[in-house]
Amino acid sequence: MKKILVTGGLGYIGSHTVVELQNAGFEVVIIDNLSNSSLDVLGGITNITSQPPTFERLDLRNKSKVTEFFKLHKNIEGVIHFAASKAVGESVKNPLLYYENNINTLVYLLQECKAHKINNFIFSSSCTVYGEPDSLPITETAPVKKAMSPYGNTKQINEEILIDTCASSQLQSIALRYFNPIGAHETAEIGELPIGVPQNLVPFITQSAAGIREQLSVFGNDYNTPDGSCIRDYIHVVDLAKAHVVALQRLLEQKNKSSFEVFNIGTGxxxxxxxxxxxxxxxxxxxxxxxxxERRSGDVTAVYADTTKANEELGWKAEKTIQQALASAWKWEQKIRNKA
Structure with missing residues (x-):
């Protein structure tokens, strides 16, 4: 079994990806500092897959601890890097946190990858790198524009760091630029678990439906869209998780066409x-x-993907509907409220 490191592996997308990796026969080691996740997620992953992944509680901002980790854990063949702060609004209010947490951690990881000859690296990027797009749907050749938020800027900078590192070393990397993940695992063992007030639409919807939030806020109805509200490409988190496994296999099998590749991951x-x-x-x-x-600072009007490249190159396609995603999100919300 090939050993894969997943940073932020107890987070929302990370945990679903760990499940799909284990289902595909990989051995998984998780790093997470539990700043936006819960140790309970480890139990959820184990319940689904019947195998507990190795877990290390670690803050990647601590360079010496990162170095120690890689000395202890040998034979890692690939890294999937999720660990990052991810809220657009919060990044506008606290940019330095985002620059420290999202950039320094990538640098420390890549330094260890180089030292230990780990050459396969999947990066969790975002459609925010496109800013306000010139045309829709967005292809991977669309220009990377000045970011609308510090969060978006960190993703752009991270991609640039990876491009430069791949050009100067043996590193092979794929950046998955994904759109808006929603939903939960069909078992309701894992799902989105925001700490505090949700920053994303669907957990705010489910918490409102469950009576946790008094009212759902819609940020603006005067955008240049058919009904005035923002448009996004909402992808089921399980479809998104499977894309990471396919991308990793592409690198491990040396099927990538360049040392740094990008793919849009959405529904189209x-x-x-x-x-x-x-x-x-x-x-x-x-x-x-x-x-x-009122409108929220940093929000763009409309964003949705052209997924042709991922469909053809990766052989991956989103399969689940928005209705399935919303139903699974509600099932997950009901389960965690019954536990509370």
Whole structure:
């Protein structure tokens, strides 16, 4: 079994990817500092796969601890790097946290990869690198524009760091630029578990439906879209997790066409905030209490992917519908509220 390091592996996307890696026969080692996750997730992963992954609680900002980790854990053949701060609004308010947490940690990881000859690296990037796009759907050849937020800027800088590192070393890397992950595992053993007030639409919807939040805020209804609300490409988190496994296998089998590749990971379809609200109400039968408030700093009008490259090069395609994603998110919300 090939050993793969997953940073941020108890987070939302990380935990679902760990499940898919284990299902595909990989041995997984997780690093997570539990700043935006819970140790309970480890139990959820184990319940799904019947095999507990190795877990190390570690803050990647601690360079000496990162060095110690790699001395202890030998024979790692690939890294999937999720660990990062990820809220657009928070990054606008606290940019230095984002620059420290999202950039320094990548540098420390890559230094250890170089020292230990670990040459396969999957990076968790984002469609935010495209900024406000000139045309839709967005292809990978679309220009990377000045970021709308410090969060988006860290993803751009991270990609540049990877490009330079790949050009000067044996590193082979794939950056997956993904769109808006939603939903939960069908077992409801793992799902999105935001700490504090949710920064993303769907957990805010499910918490509102569960009575945790009094009202759902829709940030603006005066955008240049058919119904005035922002449009995003919402992808089921399990589809997204599977894309990471496929990308990793591409590197391990040396099928990549250059030392640094990028792929859009989305559904290829955009849905507005109001459309997501309506779809949730239809799927669950729960009426949502929502209110339109002012636009949020850093939000772009509309973003959805052209996924042709991922479909053809990776042989990967999103399979689950937005209705399936919303139903699974609600099932997960109900389970965690019953536990509370």
């Amino acid at each position: 379809q955009g849905n507005s905030v109001f459309e997501v609200i309506k779809a949730f109400e239809n799927v669950t039968g729960k009426k949502l209490n929502y209110n339109v408030v």
